[in-house]
Amino acid sequence: MPAEVKVEARTGARAARPAVQPASPPLTERQEARRRRILHASAQLASRGGFDAVQMREVAESSQVALGTLYRYFPSKVHLLVATMQAQLEHMHGTLRKKPPAGDTAAERVAETLMRAFRALQREPHLADAMVRALTFADRSVSPEVDQVSRQTTVIILDAMGLDDPTPEQLSAVRVIEHTWHSALITWLSGRASIAQVKIDIETVCRLIDLTETDKKP
Helix, strand or coil, rough: CCCCCCCCCCCCCHCCCCCCCCCCCCCCCHHHHHHHHHHHHHHHHHHCHHHHHHHHHHHHHHCCCCHHHHHHHHCCCCHHHHHHHHHHHHHHHHHHHHHHCCCCCCHHHHHHHHHHHHHHCCCHHHHHHHHHHHHHHCHHHHHHHHHHHHHHHHHHHHHHCCCCCCCCHHHHHHHHHHHHHHHHHHHHHHCCCCCCHHHHHHHHHHHHHHHHHHHHCC
16 A cells, blocks of 8 residues: 555554554544444445545435535545545454464465455455545545555554564565555556456565565574
């Protein structure tokens, strides 16, 4: 995913690990329920017609909120769709925790995890295209939402690796893996890569994890 996880060497491993937190001040229970309705409506519209099908007025109507309220939560469609991707990743993470990836090595488990996430997006190609396009269009004003997507992806990968306290080298490898996964999504969505090629690319980049484990040996 775009946008690196900004972490200092000494504290980065701990900072990347916790689950993604909502922006402060925290939303009330009612506000959180409203936000979930908005994200659900966004995902439904995107699933039907992709990026162009997500119109703010229709999202407001589908989620039963005033248009002005919607814009207070999400200033633009790009903000909304990037937040939708974070929500989708969070849901995937919950599913992965219920059925952890198999594999004898961390590299194998991460590759399986990312391919399972990829196949979930493959089942909703219009939604996947809308979310990836939003990430591509995102400017600096969308940095908080993009950073949440990156942090959520990092947590998913670290869980698959089975790491509580990754080294700076391992976090660097995770960032490269994220970038490759994002690029693989773009090339697949544009028809320039097959699923088989995506799998090869993901498995190849995940071998970086083995290199970081080698570096830790005396």
